[in-house]
Amino acid sequence: MIYFLTCLILLILVFISVGFFTLLERKFLSYIQLRSGPNKVSFIGMLQPFSDGLSLFTKENIIPMYSNALVYFICPIIGLIQSLFLWILFPFYFNCVEFNFGLLFFLCCLSFGVYSLIICGWSSNSSYSILGSIRSISQSISYEVSLSLIILCYFSLVDSYNLVGFYMVQLNNWFLFISFP
Structure with missing residues (x-):
């Protein structure tokens, strides 16, 4: 039960952090374009992500005329669930899942x-x-090939496909310094 709750809390915090990241992006873009930005809702716009989420859930569903409606609405949900699998792999203070082949699962996702x-x-x-x-x-396939080659180079230094092992190896010496040519 505790395992399920930690994973659920992690995913809820990921959703909230994405909302605040979009707020940061909108504020940054407004400063670049010399506009005031999203600061009308509460103190410096802190409730703006929640109002954006509320407006997103209250929008009208538009169904294309000749579409396969069930598959049309289920596919984005499948894509969201697939992207949330990646957050469960990420090594936090409390790990939801620790795979010995976490890197391969990451590349498969x-x-x-x-x-x-x-x-x-x-x-x-x-x-x-x-x-x-x-x-x-x-x-996505073209970036995926280069990303997987770069990641596999780093994991060859670690000699493990476990993401927690990768984190523990670079705890003292970052791979940033090894990355320089």
Whole structure:
């Protein structure tokens, strides 16, 4: 039961931190563009992420006419769940899950994100959305190959695929200094 609660609290805090990260991004962009920014809701806009979330949940659902509606609405949920699996792997003070092959699970979860994109594009039955999903898939696959090669180079220094072991090795000497050419 405690295990489930720690994972649930972790995921709730991830959602809240994403909201405040978008607030930081909006404030930063408003300062660049010489605008006042989102500071109208409460003290310096601290309740703005919650009002954004409320407006997101109260929006009207638009269903394309010839789409496969069930698959069209389920695919983003599958993509969200898939991205939340990655946060459970991350080594915190309390670990939700500690895999011996955590790196391989991380790379597999990154590669599964492609399937939700292609099914979302296909289920809308629009040629433009299919082309957009194919474009985003080609971009994600191209960055995924280089990212996996970079990550595998660092894990070859650690001699383990465990993310906690990776964290413990770089506790005293950061890999930032090894990364310089």
